Amino acid sequence: MTRFSGAATVLLAAALFALAGCTAGIDSPDPAPTAAPTGPRCIEPPASPAASAGSPSSGPALPAMALQCFVGGRWTSVADLGGAPTIVNLWASWCGPCKTELPVIQRVATAGAGKVRVVGIVTKDRHEWAQSVIEQLKLTFPMLEDPGQQFAIAASPLVDKALVNLPVTLFITADGRIAHAYQGPALDEAELRALTQQHLGVAVPS
Incomplete structure (x- = not known):
C-alpha cells in the first residue's frame, strides 16, 4: 500500500483545491516580459503618504514584480499597491464566486x-472576457492584468497559501505589507467591511 501513498496524496490535494474555489478554465498564456511603463497610470499614488493604523505591520512585503494595467498598456510596479491601505481582489471571468463577490x-x-x-487583478483570463464582466457589473475601481498568474504564484509562499484558486482578497497596509490573505467563499459586504477594519484599521462608511 505504501507505494500508492504518493499518488493518493496528489489526488486528495487536487480534490481539495477543486472544492476550495475556482481553478483556471483556460490554458495559461506565457507571461509577458516586463516592459518600460507606457500609457496612463492605472494606480494613482496617494496625495500624501498614509500611515498604517496601530503598530507597524509585520506581514510579508509585496513581491518585487511588475504587472500591466488593464487599460492603457502601462506596466506598473506591484510596490505601487503600497502607500495607502489597499484591498486587492484577484478575480477572473470564468470564476462564478468572483462574479458574485465583485x-x-x-x-x-x-x-x-x-x-x-x-x-x-484580472488573473489567468482573457482580456475581452474580463472586459465583458467589467462592463456588465459596472466596475470602476482600477485593474491590473496577470494572464500568467505570476502575482498569485509569487505571493503564495509569502502568505503560506496556494493563491491559485480564486477568488482571493489581499489586505495591504500603507507600508506595503500583506496583512491578510483571504481565500474562500465569496465575501458579502459585512464580511469585507469587518476584514478591512480588522486588518487595515479602516472603518468603511455605510
Missing part, C-alpha cells in the same frame, strides 16, 4: 473612497 468589492470601493483603495 459587486460587493465595488460597493466597498465606492463607500471607502479616500479611506481605502481597491485594486483588482
